[in-house]
Amino acid sequence: MSTKNSVFIACSMDGFIADAEGNIDWLHKIPVPEGEDLGYAQFMDGIEAIVMGRVTFETVLSFGIKWPYEKPVYVLSTQRKDIPRELEGQVKILHGPLKTVLRQIHSEGHQKLYIDGGTTIQNFLAEDLIDELIITTIPILLGAGTALFGPLKNPLDFHGVESKVYQQAIIQNRYLRKR
Amino acid sequence: MSTKNSVFIACSMDGFIADAEGNIDWLHKIPVPEGEDLGYAQFMDGIEAIVMGRVTFETVLSFGIKWPYEKPVYVLSTQRKDIPRELEGQVKILHGPLKTVLRQIHSEGHQKLYIDGGTTIQNFLAEDLIDELIITTIPILLGAGTALFGPLKNPLDFHGVESKVYQQAIIQNRYLRKR
Numbered sequence: 001m002s003t004k005n006s007v008f009i010a011c012s013m014d015g016f017i018a019d020a021e022g023n024i025d026w027l028h029k030i031p032v033p034e035g036e037d038l039g040y041a042q043f044m045d046g047i048e049a050i051v052m053g054r055v056t057f058e059t060v061l062s063f064g065i066k067w068p069y070e071k072p073v074y075v076l077s078t079q080r081k082d083i084p085r086e087l088e089g090q091v092k093i094l095h096g097p098l099k100t101v102l103r104q105i106h107s108e109g110h111q112k113l114y115i116d117g118g119t120t121i122q123n124f125l126a127e128d129l130i131d132e133l134i135i136t137t138i139p140i141l142l143g144a145g146t147a148l149f150g151p152l153k154n155p156l157d158f159h160g161v162e163s164k165v166y167q168q169a170i171i172q173n174r175y176l177r178k179r
Numbered sequence: 180m181s182t183k184n185s186v187f188i189a190c191s192m193d194g195f196i197a198d199a200e201g202n203i204d205w206l207h208k209i210p211v212p213e214g215e216d217l218g219y220a221q222f223m224d225g226i227e228a229i230v231m232g233r234v235t236f237e238t239v240l241s242f243g244i245k246w247p248y249e250k251p252v253y254v255l256s257t258q259r260k261d262i263p264r265e266l267e268g269q270v271k272i273l274h275g276p277l278k279t280v281l282r283q284i285h286s287e288g289h290q291k292l293y294i295d296g297g298t299t300i301q302n303f304l305a306e307d308l309i310d311e312l313i314i315t316t317i318p319i320l321l322g323a324g325t326a327l328f329g330p331l332k333n334p335l336d337f338h339g340v341e342s343k344v345y346q347q348a349i350i351q352n353r354y355l356r357k358r
């Protein structure tokens with residue numbers, strides 16, 4: 001069965017996912033009509049499980065909202081062992097080399113994965129494990145912050161296959177890894 | 180008369196205009212049909228003069244080709260005073276604060292300007308003097324190189340107004356400064 005690792009993330013025009021103070025309020029500065037989710041629900045329909053880093057997991061927990069994911073979530077962490085009791089059965093903590101982690105997730109029946117969180121995305125890209133990148137560009141130049149992309153051993157070729165403009169402001173580009 | 184400063188540049192998905200060794204051969208790795216100029220001629224039709232830094236000017240000279248610009252070119256340099264004799268009347272060297280330089284160019288009858296070259300683009304953005312950015316993204320992650328964007332005193336808001344996919348590979352996004 002074919003596997004696929006996808007990224008669906010928003011960043012600034014200069015490629016930052018958080019500003020220099022770690023803030024992400026600028027992500028939501030372009031008003032969108034009620035119900036406009038910039039393709040998120042459609043993307044999630046094609047996903048079987050979510051893989052995220054510990055920092056992203058704890059950020060979601062810190063929101064104090066109802067757990068927002070319907071699909072199984074795998075959290076990558078060497079530090080954290082426990083999850084809140086109410087998330088048992090929905091969230092699993094894994095650690096180890098990414099390829100081993102992926103084998104385990106695939107063996108549990110999930111082939112189409114949403115890879116989320118800045119560090120996790122960079123780690124997957126560093127091992128050339130990303131097949132699809134959907135990047136929503138918020139039309140702001142920040143000048144500094146946390147970069148979406150990081151260093152690589154070798155350049156990675158993609159195809160830019162699709163592009164959409166939302167609200168005459170936000171541009172979403174989709175890239176597929178060329179293999 | 181209204182003025183406009185535009186950027187038309189290609190970069191990698193991770194925002195580099197040259198790789199870590201200064202190479203730009205990857206800019207041309209996606210084959211395009213003969214005559215496909217990715218909107219360059221149409222962009223140049225709307226431009227009245229070109230403003231570039233010394234490094235870009237000397238890079239163009241180093242190609243040893245026929246001078247490629249039909250419009251007047253202004254080269255920003257404090258170092259260089261002379262231009263090759265055959266370019267007299269086509270190229271002028273200017274220096275000084277950007278706003279003073281712009282006043283001079285406008286007074287010579289050129290309001291719609293193409294701002295080119297990595298350092299020059301960053302200097303214009305740092306003073307919030309860019310009105311339009313047309314960014315052609317070559318579908319490659321380089322991991323390192325010369326960044327298109329640099330630090331800013333304050334974030335700058337734009338609108339993403341247009342997006343095109345060329346050859347199912349290259350994505351070109353157009354942003355207008357929100358003022």
